[in-house]
Amino acid sequence: MNLPGDINLTTALSVWRRNKTEYSHSWMTNILPNFFDPVLYLLGMGLGLGMFVGRGVGGLTYIEYIAPGLMAASAMQGASFETTYNVFVKMNFARLYDAYLATPALIQDIAFGELLWAVTRGLIYGMAFMIVLGGFTLFGHRILISPFAVLLPVAMALTATMFALIGLTFTASIRNINYYGFYYTLWLTPLFLFSGIFFPLNDPKIAGGHGETIAWFTPLFHCVRLMRALAQGPLDWTHAASALIVLGVIAALFVIVPRRMRRRMVS
């Protein structure tokens, strides 16, 4: 079966399956550390810092406020790690893509298979974290309180897809693994800190009141506000706009990534 962009699903799923096979050996070392990341932020910032942020944000306690955004960050991190270091190693050191290319797989199939896998991994992290949040909700925290919370996995999938594609774009553009230092410290970390997870961006004290306007041009911000609205409400048309922006980025990168990878890999 072929998808748009001449992507063959059989070979793309074979790429996905290879990663699943590897993961089944190493999930203890692979999944657990990354899963603890948002949980630690939730506890450290939410409970710890929350004690000093007595008034909370917009009627929510501090832990309630940051929880949905951390879910977005968790999906972002899962997908990013996969399409940065892991893809780079397979492409450059393990020469695994050369082996794939000797089968009926074409480059776009490999890119799509890796994308599917990265989204799977982002969803695994996001869902695991969502279960933790479900526990907090049961104990009286107002975290997953809107009926639209059932749509959170969709928002996670969108988040993971977008960041997987951004990661693949970067990976297809570099020749040295050390460049990821920049990708993480100058790109993902600032996004994590300044996308409205930890403090509201529409406060007049932030960027002269333009914080949110600036954030509209950054990717994680839209994921965070989608998650927050789905988990806790209220949803309005601006969230549809955010979803469309994410979809637009996905569509554009979906075209760009196979081209970049082809240019990078084929000689």
Add this chain to the structure above:
Amino acid sequence: MADPAVKAVNLRKNYGDFVAVDGIDFEIQRGECFGFLGPNGAGKTTTMRMIYRASPVGSGSLLILGHEAAQGHRDRAIKGRIGVVPQEDNLDTELTLRENLQVFARFYGLSKAQAATRTDELLEFVQLREKADAKAFQLSGGMKRRALIARGLLGDPELLVLDEPTTGLDPQARINLWERLRDLKRKQATLILTTHYMDEAEQLCDRLVIMDKGKIVAQGAPKALIREHVSSHVVEVAVSAQSGRLQSNGRVETPGVSSDGVVASVSELTSMAKRHEQHHDRLLLYVDNGEEVVTRAAQLLPDAETLLRRSTLEDVFLKITGRGLIE
């Protein structure tokens, strides 16, 4: 006659300004074993990669199993029918040998159950059953090559491209593999292989080309090539046993001893040969009257080691390129 398995016309490939394949023509018939020989950097792997569609055609025409490959539009159709044993080991080091094969089988559209059956068959075929659950990095060099061969056969290919399939194999494993390749040929598969082993090419290849610096410098059946390019026999004389060194100018340097006698002997011998070559301390005399020359050599240079042997492809290569195959 059926259309050829592969036909190249003026096939070229550049890497930047460097010309790796410089306008070659060849035609490989279905069911034959076709060899590519040549020194390091001759362009063999580059040609193989164009055939198995991992690398775009530079220019010219390349017809593979009835599809024109130059534009790349038919790659998926072509690749489904080709098996590949690459020169470089690219087994998946994170997976076991069995997982390697099962995972790659799925790329050819096999179901999970079919992949498992095919994996077992092929592990048997390359005699690696007992290593099925070892991680790929735990295999020895020769085992890795055999694993790559098994992987290349997963799709039950009509055309199998083997880039130095036996490099690193022990003699027993090599002979076993030759037998396996002959089995495949009996099943009408077309085999393309590159090798640095002349005996392998003579044993396996129906026809072959010799490449050098991106060009094809000779082609034909091994026996015909030998007949065409060199005499039937070679007399080898190892002059170093004379406790002297044969110089590149044909003089022999023997400390403290006059070398004029040796030089005269060497020149008499070379005059008896159709052609001669020197490689370090070895003098190679290409002759049709082998017995006569080897007898004379033993008389003239009693301390030298002399040897009469049939001509081989290596002699053809030496003649054509003027240097050894393995530098």
